[in-house]
Amino acid sequence: MATPILQIKNATKTFGGGFLDSAPPLVALDRFNLEIHESPARITTIAGESGSGKTTLANAILGFMPLTEGHILYKGQDIGQMDRRGRLAYRKEVQAIFQDPYEVYNPFFRVQHIFDMAMRHFPMARTKKEARALIEDALKLVGLRGDEILEKHPHQLSGGQRQRVMVARAYMLQPRLIVADEPVSAVDASLRAMILDIMLRLRDEHGISFLYITHDLSTAYQIGDEMVILFQGVVAERGHTVDIIEHPKHPYVQELIASIPAPNPKHKWDTDIKLPPEDATRLQRVYGCRFYARCPMRMDRCKTEPPPLYSVGDNGHEASCFLYEAGTPR
Amino acid sequence: MVRRSVSRYNPEWLNKKLVIGGSMILVVVLIGLVGPLFWNTDLAYVGSSPRSLPPIWALKGNIAHPLGTENMGRDMLAQLIVGTPSSLKVGLIAASIGLGVGLVLGSLAGYMGGKVDNIIRTLADSATTIPSLAVLVVIAAHVRMQDTTVMALILALFAWPHPTRIVRAQVLTLRERGYVRMAILSGANAFEVMFIEMLPNMLPWLAASYTGGISGAILGATGLEVLGLGPARVPSLGLIINQATGASALMRGLYWWWMPPILILMIIFTGFFLITMGLDEIANPRLRGVKA
Numbered sequence: 001m002a003t004p005i006l007q008i009k010n011a012t013k014t015f016g017g018g019f020l021d022s023a024p025p026l027v028a029l030d031r032f033n034l035e036i037h038e039s040p041a042r043i044t045t046i047a048g049e050s051g052s053g054k055t056t057l058a059n060a061i062l063g064f065m066p067l068t069e070g071h072i073l074y075k076g077q078d079i080g081q082m083d084r085r086g087r088l089a090y091r092k093e094v095q096a097i098f099q100d101p102y103e104v105y106n107p108f109f110r111v112q113h114i115f116d117m118a119m120r121h122f123p124m125a126r127t128k129k130e131a132r133a134l135i136e137d138a139l140k141l142v143g144l145r146g147d148e149i150l151e152k153h154p155h156q157l158s159g160g161q162r163q164r165v166m167v168a169r170a171y172m173l174q175p176r177l178i179v180a181d182e183p184v185s186a187v188d189a190s191l192r193a194m195i196l197d198i199m200l201r202l203r204d205e206h207g208i209s210f211l212y213i214t215h216d217l218s219t220a221y222q223i224g225d226e227m228v229i230l231f232q233g234v235v236a237e238r239g240h241t242v243d244i245i246e247h248p249k250h251p252y253v254q255e256l257i258a259s260i261p262a263p264n265p266k267h268k269w270d271t272d273i274k275l276p277p278e279d280a281t282r283l284q285r286v287y288g289c290r291f292y293a294r295c296p297m298r299m300d301r302c303k304t305e306p307p308p309l310y311s312v313g314d315n316g317h318e319a320s321c322f323l324y325e326a327g328t329p330r
Numbered sequence: 331m332v333r334r335s336v337s338r339y340n341p342e343w344l345n346k347k348l349v350i351g352g353s354m355i356l357v358v359v360l361i362g363l364v365g366p367l368f369w370n371t372d373l374a375y376v377g378s379s380p381r382s383l384p385p386i387w388a389l390k391g392n393i394a395h396p397l398g399t400e401n402m403g404r405d406m407l408a409q410l411i412v413g414t415p416s417s418l419k420v421g422l423i424a425a426s427i428g429l430g431v432g433l434v435l436g437s438l439a440g441y442m443g444g445k446v447d448n449i450i451r452t453l454a455d456s457a458t459t460i461p462s463l464a465v466l467v468v469i470a471a472h473v474r475m476q477d478t479t480v481m482a483l484i485l486a487l488f489a490w491p492h493p494t495r496i497v498r499a500q501v502l503t504l505r506e507r508g509y510v511r512m513a514i515l516s517g518a519n520a521f522e523v524m525f526i527e528m529l530p531n532m533l534p535w536l537a538a539s540y541t542g543g544i545s546g547a548i549l550g551a552t553g554l555e556v557l558g559l560g561p562a563r564v565p566s567l568g569l570i571i572n573q574a575t576g577a578s579a580l581m582r583g584l585y586w587w588w589m590p591p592i593l594i595l596m597i598i599f600t601g602f603f604l605i606t607m608g609l610d611e612i613a614n615p616r617l618r619g620v621k622a
Contacts, residue, residue, distance in 0.1 A: 064511060084519075091517045103508030108530040114512065117526075121517030 003076045005176050005209070006061070006094070008034040010070035013056050013233075029053040029060070030233040031070070036211065038176055041203045043210040045220040045241060048230035049256075054213045056233075058181045061211070062096055063087075092122045095175040099182035101162035105154030112150040114169055122173060138172035139165070142198060160191040167198055174206070181213045196223050217260055221245050229253050232290040235309060239317030249312040249319040252291045289321075297323060348608025354601030358594060362415025365407075373405035374412045374565050385586045398586040401577045404565075410590055413565040416478045418598070420551040420566075423482035424489045425543030429536065431486075432493025437524050439494070440501025451498065454491040462488040463553060470559040477561055481554065485547045493539045500535055504528045537609040541602040548598060567591040 011032040014025040032053070036044060048054050059065040061072055063079055072079050074090050082090060098104055106113065115135045125131035136146045142164035149157060149165065157165070163183065170178050180199065184192040200223055202208040214220055220227060224241040229250070237250040248254045289295070289302040299322060310324035311317070365371075373379055373395075384391055385398040385406075397406035439450040469484050501524070504510055513527045529536075554560050555568020558576075562569065574580070574588035 062511070062515065064514070088517050091515060096511075096515055098508055098511070100508060104512045106509040106513075106527055106531065114516075117513055117518065118516040 002038065004035040004073075005038040005075060006034075006036040006211075007073040007076070008032060008057075008061070008070070009073065011057070011060060011067050011072065012069040013053070013060060013065070014068045027233050028056040029067075032057065032230075032233075032235065034228065036177060036209055038209070039207060041207045041209045042225040043199065043203055043212050043223050045224035045227040046211060046213045046230060047215065047217060047220055047227060049215060051232065052230040053233040054215075054230060055181060057230075058096070058179050058211070058213055061094070061179055063090075088121065092173055093176045094179065095170040095173055095177075096179040096181065097163075097166050097170055097183040099185050101159050101166060101186060102154075104166060105162065107154060109153075110150065111152055111154060111157065111165060114165065115150075115172065118169060118173055124173075134172055135168075138168040141171055141201075142168045143194070144168065160187050163187050163191070163195065167195060171198075171202060171206070171208075175208060177209045177211065178202070179211045179213070182215070183212075184219060185214070185216070192219070199223055217245065217257065229256070234290055234306075235318075235320060236291070237312075237317075237319040238309070239313065240315045243313055243315060243317045247313065249317070249324060250291075250321050251295050251297045251323075253319070255294075255296075297321075343612060345608040345611055347604045348612065351601045351604025351606075351608055354597050355605065358414060358598055358601065359418065361411060361594070362418065365411030369407055369411055371408050371412050373408035375404060377403045378408075379403050379405045382584060388586075397590060398584075400573070400579070400584065400587045402573070406586060406590060409565045409570055410567075410594065413567050413570060413591065414594055416564055417548055417551060417567045417595075420478045420482045420485065421544040421548035421598075423479065424485035424547035424550075425540055427483070427486035428489025428543050428547075429493045429540050431490040432495075432497055432539070433536075435490070436494040436497025437501050437528075439498040440505065441520060441524065447498070450494065454494045454498075457488070457491040458495070460488075463550065466550060466554060467557065467559060470554050475561040477564060478551070478566065481551055481560060482547070485550050488550070489543050489547055493536070493543065496535050496539050497532065500532045501528060504531060534610040538606045541606045541609075545599050545602050548595070552595065567595055 011029055012027070013029040014027050016023055016025050028051075030053075034044070036042070046054050046057060056065070060067050061079075066080060074082075074094065077086060079087070079090060104114075105111070115131075115138075119125060119131050119134075125134055132146065135150070139146055139149075144161065144164055149161060154162060163186070167183070178199075183199075184195050187195065196219060199210055199212070203210065212220065212224060220241060226239070227241040227244050228238040229236045229244065229252075231252050237244055237248065237253045244253065245257060248257050288304045289298075289307050292298050292302045295302065302322060305322075307320045307322045309318040309320045312319045312324050379395055379399045380392075381399060381403045382401055383395050383399040386393060386396040388398075391398070395405050395407070397410070399405050400409075435450050435454070439447040466484060466488070469487075470481070473480060473484065475481055504527075510523055510527050513523050518527070551560065551566070552568035552571070555566050556572045556575070558572050560566060560568055560572075568591075570591045571588055574584070577584075577587075579585075579587040
């Protein structure tokens with residue numbers, strides 16, 4: 001098999017716990033592994049609640065934050081040890097869309113700036129006319145026109161327009177992978193559908209893979225191919241999106257999927273979810289299973305021993321729970 | 331459809347505060363630039379004119395000395411024409427050096443962090459706790475000052491910590507901004523991130539720091555001159571006040587001696603303050619409200 005475009009090996013990130021820091025280090029991401037292949041293009045979802053390490057992972061992949069341990073390889077090359085040229089190539093091929101469409105614009109410049117900047121470093125057009133054509137082409141994909149927005153200041157655009165411009169910018173660079181960190185969390189429902197649809201089109205028509213980071217399982221179900229569910233920095237369950245959503249194995253994921261609200265007014269909320277206070281869960285951090293304190297199926301050994309990933313089905317469906325030690329899916 | 335002008339003469343630069351403040355400073359600058367063309371600046375020196383003449387509007391006023399003369403026979407108008415630019419020059423030189431040093435040190439500290447940051451931060455913090463006037467008095471008393479440039483250099487010793495701290499703090503917050511990340515994703519290097527993405531967003535703070543630095547340096551220089559520690563041969567606004575107090579001008583009712591330099595200093599300080607506020611509104615379009 002060809003070298004994966006992105007390979008995450010044993011990625012670990014801890015915060016705090018320095019020489020003079022008396023508090024124990026916070027493990028944001030713990031020995032995380034992931035491979036993303038260039039073709040066929042897939043949408044890989046990283047899902048999890050706040051503090052599960054999703055954004056830490058995105059920041060590490062985009063090179064904003066060095067890992068404490070482990071490596072991120074782009075076409076077999078460690079992104080932490082690239083020279084300037086290699087890094088520039090990496091930048092062009094791995095782009096990002098962020099959650100907050102307000103923060104990503106420099107208030108000092110007009111919208112045009114966001115395209116100019118990319119054009120300056122990644123030579124794609126020889127003349128201004130060519131550049132403008134590329135920009136218009138990218139904007140067309142998201143249903144915008146250059147003369148409507150390029151000369152405006154970002155604060156004159158709506159949130160939805162801003163986010164669509166960010167999608168257009170990422171697309172214009174023709175990357176192989178887009179890290180989309182909660183791209184639809186800050187836009188309204190109709191625009192959400194539109195952006196998700198654009199993501200699907202980019203995957204199918206342009207062969208762009210996505211790392212779709214979200215807390216929203218329903219959008220992941222709509223567009224995702226593969227899925228990884230993180231809980232406090234470790235993988236709870238991974239596999240095909242449909243397998244996980246329809247047959248969740250890990251107790252945490254089962255609870256998570258049961259908690260998706262159904263759009264049915266007659267539906268009565270009969271599952272009674274009891275969560276212990278956050279402190280109790282934190283105490284279990286370093287030793288056994290991180291879900292121990294909240295787990296309805298917990299066993300004594302979960303307290304002292306971290307469960308590895310066990311195979312629970314086809315297509316690499318795995319869950320980190322001792323319930324599946326014998327390999328017999330319930 | 332609303333067409334927006336992209337010319338450099340954008341209406342947003344016609345900010346009221348900026349225009350008023352700028353005109354005030356312009357007037358003060360013109361005193362020094364245009365004044366010598368119309369008035370004989372030799373009259374600024376001792377014995378060039380009759381003594382203690384009142385200004386033209388007073389009873390014994392004389393057209394030859396419209397703002398009057400002082401105790402030692404110096405023409406007031408000529409003194410202001412010579413003294414005002416020298417005070418401005420001290421402020422400009424000291425604040426420019428301070429801002430330049432502050433930009434370099436502050437961005438180094440904010441960008442590199444770690445040991446570099448610790449050293450620069452400690453230096454800047456310690457320097458701000460030193461009572462500058464006391465040190466300046468000691469230094470000024472030991473340095474022979476022929477002209478105002480030396481004094482500007484001495485004042486610059488205390489003009490860098492404030493810009494350094496401001497730039498460092500701004501770099502630290504701006505480093506985490508989405509648009510800085512966007513620039514990095516677009517392949518920008520550290521230099522471009524600093525000067526294209528961050529610097530324009532620091533302008534309000536830099537402008538405030540710079541104009542504040544100029545005012546501060548002028549105030550410091552004036553303070554030294556009033557104490558008699560400035561260059562004694564070249565007229566300056568502070569020196570006029572020093573001579574006026576030395577000759578008890580206040581008690582003797584020679585208001586035309588001590589009042590004009592104070593008025594000009596007030597115009598300078600107010601003008602720079604208004605410029606700072608105007609720049610703030612231009613650099614930050616969100617402060618302008620919905621009219622754009």
